[in-house]
Amino acid sequence: MSLDTPKFSDLDALYSADSKIATAMYEDPELFAEEMERVFKRTWVWVAHESEFPDKGSFKLSTVGLEPVIVVRDRKDKIHVMVNRCRHRAATVCEVKKGKTSSFQCPYHGWGYGLDGSLRAVPYPEQYGDDFDKAQHGLLKLRAESYNGMVFATFNEDAEPLVDFLGPQVCRYIDLFMKQGGGFPIKVLGEHQFTVPMNWKVQLENTTDGYHFPVVHKSFMQTLDGETNDMFDFLEKGKGWIEDLGNGHSVMVMIPELVDLDDNLDAPIPDRFAELAQELRDDGYPEAQVKKIVRAVGGAGFNLNLFPNVSFSLAFFRVLTPVTVERTDIRHLALGMDGGPAAANRMRLRLHEHFQGPMGFGSPDDAEVWERVQRGTKGGEALPILVNRGLIDEVPGEVGPKGHISAETGMRAAYAMWKRMMAQ
Amino acid sequence: MKDVTNTQDLALLSQVAAFIWAEADMLDAKAYEDWLELWTKDGLYIMPMGEGEDYANSLNLCYDNDKMRRDRIGRFRQGFSISSAPAAQTVRAMSRFVIEKVEGDAVTVRCAEQLVEDKFGRQRLFAANTTYTLIRQPDGGFKIAQKVARLLNSDGMLTSLSYLF
Ligand code: FES
Ligand SMILES: [Fe+2]
Numbered sequence: 067m068s069l070d071t072p073k074f075s076d077l078d079a080l081y082s083a084d085s086k087i088a089t090a091m092y093e094d095p096e097l098f099a100e101e102m103e104r105v106f107k108r109t110w111v112w113v114a115h116e117s118e119f120p121d122k123g124s125f126k127l128s129t130v131g132l133e134p135v136i137v138v139r140d141r142k143d144k145i146h147v148m149v150n151r152c153r154h155r156a157a158t159v160c161e162v163k164k165g166k167t168s169s170f171q172c173p174y175h176g177w178g179y180g181l182d183g184s185l186r187a188v189p190y191p192e193q194y195g196d197d198f199d200k201a202q203h204g205l206l207k208l209r210a211e212s213y214n215g216m217v218f219a220t221f222n223e224d225a226e227p228l229v230d231f232l233g234p235q236v237c238r239y240i241d242l243f244m245k246q247g248g249g250f251p252i253k254v255l256g257e258h259q260f261t262v263p264m265n266w267k268v269q270l271e272n273t274t275d276g277y278h279f280p281v282v283h284k285s286f287m288q289t290l291d292g293e294t295n296d297m298f299d300f301l302e303k304g305k306g307w308i309e310d311l312g313n314g315h316s317v318m319v320m321i322p323e324l325v326d327l328d329d330n331l332d333a334p335i336p337d338r339f340a341e342l343a344q345e346l347r348d349d350g351y352p353e354a355q356v357k358k359i360v361r362a363v364g365g366a367g368f369n370l371n372l373f374p375n376v377s378f379s380l381a382f383f384r385v386l387t388p389v390t391v392e393r394t395d396i397r398h399l400a401l402g403m404d405g406g407p408a409a410a411n412r413m414r415l416r417l418h419e420h421f422q423g424p425m426g427f428g429s430p431d432d433a434e435v436w437e438r439v440q441r442g443t444k445g446g447e448a449l450p451i452l453v454n455r456g457l458i459d460e461v462p463g464e465v466g467p468k469g470h471i472s473a474e475t476g477m478r479a480a481y482a483m484w485k486r487m488m489a490q
Numbered sequence: 491m492k493d494v495t496n497t498q499d500l501a502l503l504s505q506v507a508a509f510i511w512a513e514a515d516m517l518d519a520k521a522y523e524d525w526l527e528l529w530t531k532d533g534l535y536i537m538p539m540g541e542g543e544d545y546a547n548s549l550n551l552c553y554d555n556d557k558m559r560r561d562r563i564g565r566f567r568q569g570f571s572i573s574s575a576p577a578a579q580t581v582r583a584m585s586r587f588v589i590e591k592v593e594g595d596a597v598t599v600r601c602a603e604q605l606v607e608d609k610f611g612r613q614r615l616f617a618a619n620t621t622y623t624l625i626r627q628p629d630g631g632f633k634i635a636q637k638v639a640r641l642l643n644s645d646g647m648l649t650s651l652s653y654l655f
Contacts, residue, residue, distance in 0.1 A: 255548075255549055256539060256548060256549025257549070258539075258549070258551070258648075259645075259646065259647045259648060260647065260648045260649055260650055261647050261648075261649060262649075262650075282572065284570040284571075285564075285565040285568060285570040285571035285574075286565075288564070288565070288568070288570065289561040289564070289565065395647055400549045408547060411547070412546055412547060415547070415548070415549050415550075415553075416553060418549065419549065419550055419551070419552055419553055420558075423551055424551055424648040424649065424650045424651050425537060425551045425552040425650075425651050427561070427562070427565055427571075429650060430571075430573040430574075430650035430651065430652055431571050431572050431573045433573065433649075433650040434572045434573040434650070434652075435572060437610075438572075441610070
């Protein structure tokens with residue numbers, strides 16, 4: 067398919083000016099193929115957190131859209147992202163999900179690549195002749211840039227610098243989110259992974275969807291103590307909001323008191339953290355640090371949603387990977403404090419398991435409704451999907467509109483960006 | 491290889507197998523109240539990810555103490571969890587029992603678990619290596635002090651689960 071002649075020239079029919087989405091958006095395989103080219107091949111896509119490959123020579127496998135990539139740190143600590151495909155006859159050069167190495171050697175005929183992707187060794191090179199140029203046969207490289215530990219890559223040589231794509235508001239929220247290290251660097255402690263029969267945009271919408279929370283997550287809320295339940299009852303009791311931050315990004319502030327974890331450090335320690343606080347005191351942590359750590363353990367009070375594939379979601383990273391038009395892989399990365407107290411990290415792990423992953427008290431219900439959306443689109447092809455909620459009382463924010471906590475403002479931000487990219 | 495023809499060993503093997511089969515029957519029948527009674531008060535039900543055994547300091551699929559087990563069962567039963575109303579139907583088989591060790595009242599036994607789930611007209615197949623620490627009770631039966639169900643693909647791409655292994 068040539069990029070110069072978009073098949074879907076009538077983008078307004080897919081996402082209308084009055085915020086309605088056509089059913090084809092979730093189930094047209096040709097549209098999906100075009101999205102992979104126009105969106106995932108052209109924008110910055112999240113691939114890793116730096117703590118997942120902390121040392122020189124450590125790497126992890128990831129994806130950019132449909133393309134499998136290797137994210138690796140070379141001996142000079144420079145990060146490289148390259149397509150996991152041998153330049154001889156295409157075999158993957160790495161099938162280990164995470165590890166440490168000094169080079170990548172293709173298992174088929176033994177071509178060897180350096181940590182920067184350059185072709186270093188070709189067995190029996192004579193048969194290629196003298197003018198074979200190794201420099202032209204390195205692994206296909208992507209541009210890689212990071213912000214505050216989050217690593218992004220793009221195939222697009224002309225893409226704006228990552229920090230410009232994110233913009234100052236997003237960067238500010240990323241910095242705030244990382245405060246849940248409680249004074250320690252953020253570290254990925256593990257990840258839950260599950261696949262869901264849904265289009266990737268169903269997931270993109272959900273990370274900005276405050277409206278579903280009291281309905282889908284009622285059974286989770288029922289397992290919380292009163293104080294925590296009140297905190298998650300942000301639709302009824304909260305003063306939160308959702309705001310378009312530009313370029314498809316948005317923030318949903320659910321618990322405004324927990325936007326900046328350095329604020330209100332003198333507030334009393336909630337009951338559910340009392341035991342942990344005592345454990346930290348017993349371990350010799352001074353009271354000020356105990357308060358800071360305990361406050362950080364519960365996570366931040368917002369979801370920061372980045373177009374097109376990662377969300378900083380209260381206390382974890384939520385990553386989507388499109389697989390087919392009707393299948394999307396989801397990863398929930400658990401976060402902890404690198405070098406922080408083991409008791410605090412254990413509590414973060416238990417909180418993560420409580421809601422997230424294939425057996426959490428939240429995610430299976432999310433997965434069920436996402437699948438139900440995909441199943442529902444098999445009927446009533448001509449009916450629109452509505453993302454117009456909260457248009458009525460939106461107000462201008464610093465970058466884009468700002469709406470009620472249950473408004474679909476974040477979805478509109480993402481679809482506006484989607485449309486912009488699909489039109490380019 | 492260990493001699494397993496000894497009659498004492500065979501008697502223990504059939505006792506633990508009978509217990510695990512009864513538990514499997516409860517889980518397939520979703521007789522969760524009965525299942526909760528099988529546990530010691532400080533028992534841990536764990537579905538780990540990957541190979542490690544430091545469960546407390548690792549991310550698991552679940553790491554349930556008594557409260558979490560009860561909350562989980564409550565979630566299944568109260569009708570507010572869309573993924574469990576209705577839940578997938580399951581049929582499981584437990585086999586290949588190996589008694590790892592016997593220490594006082596505690597018997598550690600591992601076995602193979604195969605489970606098929608059915609929902610939305612679609613079936614999914616799971617396999618797990620499942621290890622129990624069973625505590626002999628004064629009445630001659632057992633209670634579960636620890637159960638670790640390690641899915642074959644535990645750290646791979648899974649699907650959401652609305653029942654127990
Ligand atoms: S395919 Fe990699 S060396 Fe031949
Ligand atoms: Fe949700």
